[in-house]
Amino acid sequence: MVLRTLLRAVIVGPPGSGKGTVSDRIVKTFGLKHLSSGDLLRSNINDKSEIGLVARAYIDQGQLVPDDVMTRLILQELKVLEQHCWLLDGFPRTVTQAASLDKAYQVDTVLNLNVPFETIKQRLTARWIHPASGRIYNTDFNPPKIPGIDDATGEPLIQREDDKPETVIKRLQAYEAQTKPVLDYYRSNGVLETFSGTETNKIWPHVHAFLACKLPVVNKTETSP
Ligand code: G5P
Ligand code: MG
Numbered sequence: 001m002v003l004r005t006l007l008r009a010v011i012v013g014p015p016g017s018g019k020g021t022v023s024d025r026i027v028k029t030f031g032l033k034h035l036s037s038g039d040l041l042r043s044n045i046n047d048k049s050e051i052g053l054v055a056r057a058y059i060d061q062g063q064l065v066p067d068d069v070m071t072r073l074i075l076q077e078l079k080v081l082e083q084h085c086w087l088l089d090g091f092p093r094t095v096t097q098a099a100s101l102d103k104a105y106q107v108d109t110v111l112n113l114n115v116p117f118e119t120i121k122q123r124l125t126a127r128w129i130h131p132a133s134g135r136i137y138n139t140d141f142n143p144p145k146i147p148g149i150d151d152a153t154g155e156p157l158i159q160r161e162d163d164k165p166e167t168v169i170k171r172l173q174a175y176e177a178q179t180k181p182v183l184d185y186y187r188s189n190g191v192l193e194t195f196s197g198t199e200t201n202k203i204w205p206h207v208h209a210f211l212a213c214k215l216p217v218v219n220k221t222e223t224s225p
Contacts, residue, residue, distance in 0.1 A: 007032065007085040007215055008105050010092070012182060013113030015171040016120035016127075018200040020136045022113065023089045025204055030211055031218035033081050037074060037090035039134040041065065042160075044073075046131065059162050062170025064093055064178055071100045078105065085215070093179045098186070109214065110186040111207060114196040117172055124168050128157040141200070 009032065011019045020036060027034045041059060044052030051073060058065045074091045092098040101107065126139045130150040137144045137157060145151050162171065186192040193210055197203045 006083070008088075008108050009086070009211075010088045010101075010107055010110045010186075011113065012093075012110060012179065012186075013115060014117065014120055014175045014179075015168065016124045017113040017115040018203065019089045019113060020134065021142075021200050022111070022204060022207060023087055024136070026087055026207070026211065028219055029208065029217055030215045031085070032087045032215075033084045034087050034089060035074070035077055035081065035091075036134060037070065037088075037093070040073065040077065042131060060167070062162060062167040062174060064174050067094055067096045067100070071097055075100070075104055092182055095181050095185050098182050107186070107189075107191055110192045111210075112183055112186075112192055112194040113203065114194050115198060115203075119198045120172070121165070121168055124163045125165065127163055128159055130155060130157055 009026075011023055011026075013019050020038075023034050023036065026032060041052070041055045045056050045059070046052070051069060054069060055065045064070075070091060070093075074088070074097075078086065078088075088101075092101050123138060123141070126141070128137045128139065128144070128148070129135065130137075130153065132155065133150070133152070135150060135152065136142075139147075144157060148157050149155070150157055162168070183192060195203045195206050195210075
C-alpha cells in the first residue's frame, strides 16, 4: 500500500479509449480527485475565457493545444489539489508536458489504456456528454435512461464537436505522433502499467485489482468487480 503520502496517478490512452469512463469508476471506488484536461478546456471554451478562445481553434482541428498553455493551466489546478490523491486524465500528452509535470510532482503510477483504434472510432460517434459535470454516455454502451437527457440533472446532453469522424482521425494521428512517446518516457521511469482490451468492463477489474494494492477502497460501487 502506498500510504507514505498521496498517490499521484495519470491515466493515458488514445481518444475514446475509456479514460473518462475508467476515471469515473476509480473516483467512485477509491475517492481520488479527478482532473480531466479535456473537461477543463471545454469548460474554458464554454466560459469564453482567454484560454478557451485559444484552445478552441486547436481542439476543433483535432490538434493538441500548445504545451505552455496546457502546462500552466494544469499546474495551476493541481495547486488546489495538493492535499489530495489525484488522477490526471488527458495530461501529460507530450514528453515536454510530462517533463514539466515531473518538475512539480512525483508521478507514482501511469495507467495506460491500450485499446485498438478500430474499436475507438465506432465509440466516439455514439458518445453524448453532460457538459456541466463531464458525465459520459454512449448510445450502445451506457445509454442515458431518457435519450438525450442527463440521468442526474434532467438537463440536455450534447455531442462533442471534435467527435466528428474527420476530426477523430486527426486526434488519433496526434496521439500516434505526440502522445505515444509519453508511454516510453514513463516506461523508462518504471511507472507505466498497461491494460489492453476492447471492452471497459473487461479492463476495469484489472485496473481495480492494481489500484487496490496501492489505495484503500472507500466505496464499493455497482461497477466494483
Ligand atoms: P480529451 O477530452 O482529453 P481524448 O481525445 O483524449 O479527449 P476522450 O475523447 O475524452 O479522449 P476517453 O476519455 O478516453 O476519450 O474515453 P471515454 O469518454 O471514457 O469513452 C469514449 C466513449 O466510449 C464514451 O461514449 C463511452 O461511454 C464509450 N465507452 C467506454 N467504454 C466502452 C466499451 O467498453 N464499449 C463501448 N461500446 N463503448 C464504451 O481532449 C480533447 C482535446 O483537448 C485538447 C486536444 O485538442 C484534445 O484533442 N487537449 C490537449 N491538448 C494538449 N495537451 C493536453 N494535455 C490536452 N488535453 C486535452
Ligand atoms: Mg475523456
